[in-house]
Amino acid sequence: MKTNITIGIIQYGAGNQASVMNALDHLGVKNIPIVTPLDISKADKLIIPGVGHAKRAMEQLKETGLDAALQEATIPLLGICLGMQLLGEKSEEGDATCLRLCSFNTVKFNLSLKIPQMGWNKVTLGSNPLFSGLPQEEWFYFVHSYYVSKNQYTIATCNYGIEFTAAVQHKNFWGVQFHPEKSGKVGLQVLKNFVELC
Numbered sequence: 001m002k003t004n005i006t007i008g009i010i011q012y013g014a015g016n017q018a019s020v021m022n023a024l025d026h027l028g029v030k031n032i033p034i035v036t037p038l039d040i041s042k043a044d045k046l047i048i049p050g051v052g053h054a055k056r057a058m059e060q061l062k063e064t065g066l067d068a069a070l071q072e073a074t075i076p077l078l079g080i081c082l083g084m085q086l087l088g089e090k091s092e093e094g095d096a097t098c099l100r101l102c103s104f105n106t107v108k109f110n111l112s113l114k115i116p117q118m119g120w121n122k123v124t125l126g127s128n129p130l131f132s133g134l135p136q137e138e139w140f141y142f143v144h145s146y147y148v149s150k151n152q153y154t155i156a157t158c159n160y161g162i163e164f165t166a167a168v169q170h171k172n173f174w175g176v177q178f179h180p181e182k183s184g185k186v187g188l189q190v191l192k193n194f195v196e197l198c
Helices: 017-027 037-042 054-064 066-071 184-197
Strands: 006-010 030-034 045-048 077-080 105-108 117-125 137-144 146-148 154-160 162-170 173-176
Touching: 006 017, 006 037, 017 030, 017 184, 030 037, 037 066, 045 184, 054 066, 117 162, 137 154, 137 184, 146 162
Parallel strands: 006 030, 006 045, 045 077, 077 173
Antiparallel strands: 105 146, 117 137, 117 154, 154 162, 162 173
């Protein structure tokens, strides 16, 4: 994969940021850490990685001023797992007020199934550049206890006791509940599509 695009990785203590950077390295995509709002000008696109706690994540983004900078971002941005949930209005995880880029809320699974959902699950993909070259149904890797209901921004769905949103898009913002960096070739294809097409 040949590209001159630089991906900025938002730093807020997410547990999976190293694996996201490794996946981009594998694709040959330059990536840099985004620590302050000034760093955003060095990137062509942004990724908010996502393993962590919603309230603590928002507190860290506010401390650095990245919350306001992300709200004003006009370049393509991809939120992964918690990163997707942070695009919404509120999360039940710590009763967090999120970035409010999309008008959805994140709620906790209330199921008899094992929580968190951890492992591979089948995702129904809509027509979107993020999923270019993939079949309508594909398997991705999930780790999450909180979910977003199907809404006006939903571009992919999954079922774990109930149907929930597996991916969203609104303007220049994309989000995936699954972990593309842990989903093998299909996950790398999603990241490649974000870099090249979104």
